[in-house]
Amino acid sequence: MVSLEALHKILVIEDDPASAELLKEVLEQVNYRVIVAHDGRNGVKLANQELPDLAIVDVMLPTLNGFEVCEQIRSNQALMTLPIIVLTVFNEPQHRVRAIKAGATDFLNKPFDRLELLTRIRSLLDLKDEISKRELFQDVAYCLMTALNSRSPNVASHSRRVAKLVEQLGMRLSTPTNMISELVTGALLHDIGKLGLILSPEVVPEDLSEDERTIWKQHPLIGEKMFSRFHRPIVQKIIRSHHERVSGGGFPDSLAGPALEFPVRIVALCNRFDQISKGEPENWGEAIKTLQFETGQGYWDSNVLKELEKLLKLYSELGMNPYKGL
Structure with missing residues (x-):
């Protein structure tokens, strides 16, 4: 039987190779499919191409920083509801406010706790799946009511x-x-x-x-x-x-x-x-x-x-x- 995690694709945008590999290892251990980008611009490109189910974005990135990555991801209509977790070594309120304005969904401080990361990911994906189901329900209901109105x-x-x-x-x-x-x-x-x-x-x-x-x-x-x-x-x-x-x-x-x-x-x-x-x-x-x-x-x-x-x-x-x- 395929696990729920295996049905979800996660994009990791992290410039530090060791941190990126650690995230990839943690996520793949619970069967998430993981794609990795090591700079902001390539991360946005992969997001637009792959349409992941969730993105984990470091703040300190080359070419585009994490805030700019969030803004550019949100400019794609298909990614407007994509859950984005921002990873940061900064804990000041102004950084969190800036991340929210840029389109971040959640935050996690570095170094991250494995259980906390997986719990937040599961919660965000469950919410995303529920929203998707409700949107699908509304689409189906609209189509059927249109058919009923026609007949x-x-x-x-x-x-x-x-x-x-x-x-x-x-x-x-x-x-x-x-x-x-x-x-x-x-x-x-x-x-x-x-x-x-x-x-x-x-x-x-x-x-x-x-x-x-x-x-x-x-x-x-x-x-x-x-x-x-x-x-x-x-x-x-x-x-x-x-x-x-x-x-x-x-x-x-x-x-x-x-x-x-x-x-x-x-x-x-x-x-x-x-x-x-x-x-x-x-x-x-x-x-x-x-x-x-x-x-x-x-x-x-x-x-x-x-x-x-x-x-x-x-x-x-x-x-x-x-x-x-x-």
């Missing part, structure tokens, strides 16, 4: 409206900021699995045969599978479970009670509300009456419904349309 503008519009309501409700329910982001993303993608159906994304389940309805009910599972390679548990639960009910009887898992987590409850209710109101404020009253009846039957979370009613009342009093611009 079914109505379903895509429905998803955007649900996401908008979910965002507003999340704030009213004092949801942490990072959770709101996941809520909105899950709401936006909740119907993305309809892209994988042989049926039109815009079909109404009541108009389908029993066999067709069985196929239609697969869309939450298809949507969840589209993002199975990403670790976004809240988003994945929302996509999978947005047709579940508090009292049970929903699909695909017939979840009930505590098994239906709060983020899913918010999206499930907003999804149902928009199915009825179709984004038209004049339909809000009818939609709320239907939700009140269904909540009495145990379908939806009564606390979420109360907050939705308050939110819609506020919109009405202010003459606001929350969907404007979507």
